[in-house]
Amino acid sequence: MSDFDLFRINEDHEALREAVREVAEAQIAPHAAAVDEEARFPVEALKALTATDFHAPHIAEEYDGVGADALATCIVIEEVARVCASSSLIPAVNKLGTMPLILAASDEIKQKYLPPVARGEAMFSYGLSEAGAGSDTAGMTCKAVEQPDGSFVLNGQKSWITNAGESEYYTVMAVTDPEGERGRNVSAFVVEKSDEGFTFGALEKKLGIKGSPTRELHFDNCRIPGDRMVGGRGEGLKIALRTLDHTRVTIGAQAVGIAQGALDAALAYVKERQQFGKKIAEFQGVQFMLADMGMKLEAARQMVYVAAAKSERGDADLPFFGAAAKCFASDVAMEVTTDAVQLFGGYGYTKDFPVERMMRDAKITQIYEGTNQVQRIVMARQLLRG
Known part of the structure; x- marks a missing residue:
């Protein structure tokens, strides 16, 4: 049954993940702390993402883009957010801004505005x-x-x-x-x-x-x-809300990436930090925290990927799944990053380690593109409509 592909990311998407992670770790992560500390736009990330066509991967080939599907776009955003949430907003917001055009604009408007974004000449x-x-x-x-x-x-x-x-x-x-x-x-x-x-x-x-x-x-x-x-x-508001059905999924991907970055940092730390004569990873209380973090993160990732597939297909239940993915993943990101800070103890509260930044970055995922209270309203309405 080794060829059983149900619920498994295909080789192309996994190769994409590896490629984005390589770029993110080599060219974006080294600047993440300074970008946050100085509150400056991540020009290094923009340069790196543009050079690799990861800055607006969702734009179709007919408009000079690479034509990445919704899941691939989520993977790009997730992997960039794993090291720098601010930088992940380059591909995320390029999709948010252009999605109304993709959904509803005339071909003349698309031909005028999408190619410059695809080529990295504009955001x-x-x-x-x-x-x-x-x-x-x-x-x-x-x-x-x-x-x-x-x-x-x-x-x-x-x-x-x-x-x-x-x-x-x-x-x-x-x-x-x-x-x-x-x-x-x-x-x-x-x-x-x-x-x-x-x-x-x-x-x-x-x-x-x-x-x-x-x-x-x-x-x-x-x-x-x-x-x-x-x-x-x-038709503007209808277009705006249709846009959010698709792009809430990308915020879910951003949240998953932030949470993954925090979990990775926490895992590395607890394997090294010693107290009471042994590594704190050996304490059951710490292990239980890590287990919950990993479990909830993986559940969030799966929900985001399912929603991305529905976005790509244009499924009728996308409004529910887009809201659910964004809501659940952002709540998980806030929980996982907070627990990561806790696992670091006093060190986690300092800027010497990245988890406090990740916790601060995670909070906005519960707020923008519709607060999580609004997401629950959206979901309830979809359920009640049947």
Whole structure:
């Protein structure tokens, strides 16, 4: 039964994992602590990921990409997050920003904006949340008013935008029909960094993922050509939520990677650290902690991979599985990283070891792309619909 492939990653995906891990350990991991300490964008990671086509692997070959499937993209993100969560947001956010185009844009828009990202010439961010419209996305106030020439003038702001300022392009959701039905009055647009009237707020000072800039997007009479609308008028929120069904899976992958990095560090430490005349790995209490960490991590990984397969196929139950993968994996990441710090004892509380950074980085996975409370609402709705 050696050829029984059910529930086994194929050779191509395993080879990909090895390739990404080699790049991550050699070219990204050495800079991870400095990226966090200095709160600077991981330029070394961007260079390494771009050189190996791991920066936006999901983009199809027809748009100059490598055409990696959803599982392969998750493996890339997981392996990068294992050493540096901030760096893993390069491929993760490139997928988040471009997914609305992949799902709903005209071929003209795809041909214009996807190839530069695939070639590593630009990054793509996603503008949905606002200060007063986080979980309640339909409550956004950013507006795009149509002009006689068919263009739209954008006014308002977006909050907590990942890689803002570094990305060249932004998918932005804005209200185009203020008197229309709530949730069906939003349209999506591509905004370019160079557009007049488009500026960025100050860098947010964050608990974790400090190497990935988080800033507000400000629009002051920013004129957008009408042909940059993604999908139809009034379809923006639907496109945004469909996007999140797919990209929540990548956040699950990021969470799995962070947790794996913390478990790896903890395992190495307990095999070396001695107390009471023996290595602490020999104590049953420590072994039980490690067993729970490994068990929950593997369960999270399997859930993420199943959700990735459903994303690739476009299965009808993706909304449930995407939410479940993100929710479960991020909760596991928070637990595993916290336990890793505990296993390190006082050393774990210092910046001399990576586990405190991993614990701080893990927290955001429970929050962005929909809090885990929102994920549970999504799951419950899907279950009740039958």
